[in-house]
Amino acid sequence: MNMMKKLLSIILFLVCINVNAQQVQHPYAAGINRILRQLPAGNQQQLDSCMMQINALGTAGLTEMALMLYAPGKGDNTRLQFALSGYAAYVSAAAREDARKTAMQAWTKALKLTTQPENKIFLIDQLQLFGDKSVVPVLKQYLLQPLFCDPAVRVLKHIGGSEALIAMEAALEKAQGPCEISLIKTLGDLKYLAAEGAIIKRAQSEDPVLRRTVLFALANIRGGDTGPILEAAAEKVGYGYDVTGATAAYLLYVANLGHQWPTTPAMTAATNLLRRCKGDSLEHVRIAALKIVADVLDDDATNTLMIASDSKDREYSAAALALAVRIMNAANAESWIQKAERVDGSKKAAIITMLADSKQRAAISLFTKVLKDNDSLVRMAAINAAGQLQSIEMLSPLLVAMKTADTTTAKAIGDALLTIRSSEVPGHIAVSMQHAPPYVQVILLQLLAQKQAVGQERFIRLLLNNPDPIVAQAAKSTLAAIGL
């Protein structure tokens, strides 16, 4: 009996220890499970309620929740992922600083305790939403571990600031492979000048991925020693495209130079590029260099762009006009109008289109004048410009031009007439069509039908007895279309 009593006491003692131990290990289990059962939240109200319950768990409870994540294949993490990512998003909102601190403390502890790589990556990923400099110490230990460095560096990029930058710069000394690339890319993106030297050391790498990362990082950092390295790299690939992005990196560097004073180095470099990049295959590089020049000169770029627009290289010339649209103002418009007067053919047409694209009403007199141009390209550009500007001023000139136009041009004028913002359009059309050639009369009657020009009935009826049966039929159809 005594023996039984002793045995029962021991069993009772062991049970108590076990229960106690369980309470020590999972004191928040019940509360966490209660929350998890409510997830995913069905709406905003439920979500806020769940997040407040998680908030009430405090650092210890939240840490415990994070440590409940199963290893792959050992259990379903879905509800835990809803809880943890939901809380990460919740604390990242404004005015939730206390909750955010709680989350960071819990995440820091959980990252130290969890051993599962997948769960560690999941937790690091969530830090992108709310992490700040207080998590840098825990993240920096991952910067040399191939599996974790990329997600850790992504968080550090989000955090920014001196702690993150110094941690990444320090890690770069020993980093290799994917970690090295992640670190260099981020130090470059964050324009960390102190890292320039360490990055330059890798500029001659034979590994194209590393070299590409280095070149772009240097272009972003824009340090004093960078220019010649990037220029040489671009020159080495003949300023063409290659997987190291040497030319694009150099262009980025020169464009960045253009954003700082003095701008002379940027102008010199861009001008050199324009001179060196010959041939069709480098036309896009010349365009990029021209854009740098135009960006630096800003409002004063018009003369440069005018010269560029004279180029025989079609893409380059078109790009110059596209750049001109961006800096267009009344003074520039006048210069372009004068230039359009001096050139012919496709050049003139292209300038007219550019002026229309930039909504320059000051050019309407030019558009009107060239409606009589000998070159059909120019005439069509002016007609389209009238449509773009929905120009009432061009109503009468368009109708006059229509009388001597070929069928294609007449149809284009008809389309342009429909865009004009004026209640006077049907009246002008109705009068004009009386003395137009038959094929123009037909087009104009169709326009009146589209305009439902009931007020022009008298003029339409005048054409019912037109000797040309096609015109007479068109007049009849127009009356029918407008319900008369």
Next chain:
Amino acid sequence: MDDPVITEIHTCKIIFISCRVVFNFNHKMEQKKNQSRRSFLRNSLGTVAAFTIVPRHVLGRGYLAPSDQLTKGVIGTGGMGKVHFGYGGTRVVAICDVDKLHLQEAKQLLGEGVKTFDDYRELIQLPEVDIVHIATPPHWHGTIAIEAARAGKDIWCEKPMTRTIGEGKRVMEAVQQFGRMFRLNTWFRFTDDFYGMNTPVKPIKKLVNARLLGWPLTVTLSRHTGFDWKQHWIGKTDLPVTPVPPELNYDRWLGPAPFKPYHPHRVHQTFRGYWDYDGGGLGDMGQHYLDPVQYILGKDDTSPISVQVEAPQQHPDAVGTWSRIIYTYKDGCRIILDGEGRDEKAAFIEGPAGKLYPGFRSDIPDLEKKLAAYPDLPPQLTDFITSVRERRKFALNEENGHRSCTLVNMGKIALQMGRSLEFDPEKQLFLHDEGANSLIDPPARACWS
């Protein structure tokens, strides 16, 4: 391959090896490039005359033979890529896919003459390619578009234009930096009936411009107004790690997206259910539906100032469903995305002076007659071939395409954050929300950025 740790290390090695191959390829290409196309033309005029079809690259960019067709390289030859092989005025000369089966099927369709690649960087270096057509999943769109611009190619990109707002800005900058022509491939702003509206966008835009409905306007996109949000594009959670099939280069498929262990539901048709690659029905259909609405409302150069969401909580990896997303512009105009078809009486457009329903029905009497008196819309350039040849901006280009894609991406971020957000259309940042802003331009995997 089951162990994700091993997979990750393997994949990074693959990147390095593949890049070396491309690097060598590039040097060979550079040598070829040194031979000027125009000098080639000068030396080959006799030969040129002997052929009916002359490749444009041989003749130089400025020269267009009467028989000239623009040449296309298609990247991504799955369902979407194959659909776009045949487009008037273009000829496919090269294709690229990271799935060998897709590539084989595409080659069978196109014939032996077409060049095949499994690395897009090789394709975009081909001098004979005029246009790069991007038909990959959306997480690749930004990276490939930027690289294509750097290689001097014009770009035809499937929707959604980019997976993030940051990528969209960079695509826009690269296209303009290198003077490229860009077409986003959704077309309802200029052709075809606009889904359930049973009418093209043109008369709707004309009506809105005429202010016959008053101002500000509310546009509702729901199944009652003819729009299916395809809520079936949802992801799965708790995916078991699965071996990568031998035909698929999974690391390249992931590309700039964060590494996640392979599961067949992540790739090919069902990828839309994962935030890393797209954004469910909103990602799939959003730009089709929203781009014309931005155009109709005259918002091509701006973005809403707020986005409100009503939705169940979203999983961090798998996209879920949503009930309602409401965008509000500075002038009070609103776009309501109704994911549940709640309001059977909803008008497509409602303003203080009238309503417009599918089929151009309205509560305004004699609407069409009244509308006839108003001016038509200014012309748009709606043929990409003309755009490329004449170097004129296409109607739906990198700028307005980025703006309409921004609506899609704003909605996705609000869903992911589980809250409504305010937005600054100029700076293209959310106001007072660090978490939401961290999703505007999340870093890509460094190896692929």
